Amino acid sequence: MLTNDSPEPVRIGIVSISDRASSGVYEDKGLPALQAWLSSALHNAIEFEARLIPDERALIAQTLRDLVDNANCNLVLTTGGTGPALRDVTPEATLDVADKEMPGFGEQMRQISLRFVPTAILSRQVAVIRAKALVINLPGQPKAIAETLAGLKDADGKQLVDGIFAAVPYCIDLIGGPYLETRDEIVRAFRPKSAQRPARSNPVI
Numbered sequence: 001m002l003t004n005d006s007p008e009p010v011r012i013g014i015v016s017i018s019d020r021a022s023s024g025v026y027e028d029k030g031l032p033a034l035q036a037w038l039s040s041a042l043h044n045a046i047e048f049e050a051r052l053i054p055d056e057r058a059l060i061a062q063t064l065r066d067l068v069d070n071a072n073c074n075l076v077l078t079t080g081g082t083g084p085a086l087r088d089v090t091p092e093a094t095l096d097v098a099d100k101e102m103p104g105f106g107e108q109m110r111q112i113s114l115r116f117v118p119t120a121i122l123s124r125q126v127a128v129i130r131a132k133a134l135v136i137n138l139p140g141q142p143k144a145i146a147e148t149l150a151g152l153k154d155a156d157g158k159q160l161v162d163g164i165f166a167a168v169p170y171c172i173d174l175i176g177g178p179y180l181e182t183r184d185e186i187v188r189a190f191r192p193k194s195a196q197r198p199a200r201s202n203p204v205i
Helices: 030-041 057-070 090-096 103-113 118-122 142-150 164-174
Strands: 010-017 046-053 075-079 127-130 133-138 151-153 159-162
Touching: 010 030, 010 057, 030 046, 030 075, 030 142, 046 057, 057 075, 057 090, 057 127, 057 133, 090 127, 090 133, 103 118, 103 127, 103 133, 103 142, 103 159, 103 164, 133 142, 133 164, 142 151, 142 164, 159 164
Parallel strands: 010 046, 010 075, 075 133
Antiparallel strands: 127 133, 151 159
């Protein structure tokens, strides 16, 4: 039951894009990783809309449109299909549905990943706005998903590099979505003081 001080509920689309996982060749790990990280990072009650689909440009674009236009998701995160291989078409499909491109998200993800592997420059993740939703392409591996969302911390827990999710709540504010409240121990959302509400201190569940 929601009370006046309860965080707003949010509907989030999570999409894993893989020919082999969608055909049952191996178990998909992207959707569980996304759901687990988001559930740990947000105070908000989340309703997930999950999709597992092959690397088909038209189908990816159709899925993103459906999640935003019909399922009313405020945030859509994809995983997979962002490399240079011939079947990697997630960025192209994402741009197909865009009202606005948000290049800073992809730039920051590559900067984070370059601290681990030089092949991060081969990643082509993009982020876009469609209507009142933010759509972001993420890497395909669960470890890389968590690193790009949360950023990097040193052994003492001090933030070394901000993850991209620090900017997601304010972006969603600006496009008319719900107020996302993060758990600071996972990721600290940044908002100007004029846009902030009192912080919560609930422990991670």
